[in-house]
Amino acid sequence: QKEVEQDPGPLSVPEGAIVSLNCTYSNSAFQYFMWYRQYSRKGPELLMYTYSSGNKEDGRFTAQVDKSSKYISLFIRDSQPSDSATYLCAMSVNQGAQKLVFGQGTRLTINP
């Protein structure tokens, strides 16, 4: 069993829809949770960073962490074609940004 599970998709939605992306994990020691966006043939770009359980909002993006269920989510409101990318969840045990463990990534397409 992988430490971090993420549905690879592909996921295709119409422009303006609310997108929900999810990851589950098995290691209860994870405390720091991140979402990265990666465009084709580019490096990942940090979108959201959260510590422990709770919600965090930044513009059209909301990250949720439920440590009791070992489940994290990223919501994208008013989705745009420019949001089309692969979204990777990542998590770590220590704050030292050491040993990020990534999910497989979900490939998202927003259709105009």
Added chain:
Amino acid sequence: GAVVSQHPSWVICKSGTSVKIECRSLDFQATTMFWYRQFPKQSLMLMATSNEGSKATYEQGVEKDKFLINHASLTLSTLTVTSAHPEDSSFYICSARVLDPPSGDTQYFGPGTRLTVL
């Protein structure tokens, strides 16, 4: 935000040759950098952790004599793939550790280097 660059962005080489990839932090000093490789439609796999002025720490299964890492300054880490073979063809991505209060202690990634070994 923190900017990390990589050079070259794309390289093709013949089997048996060595290739050097540079990773630079442009507007900050990075005491710790990381090297990942990513195969098509797969996630990032950590290869090694590079600390300025000391030897890199390699992940299990990564050949340290094949993937040479040098972190000689606070803004530059290099990965040299020695005696490259076609199975080394991949997308290599570096990241740098950033202590950024709004974002916490996390990693910012370079744009990646696509290596093709013929």
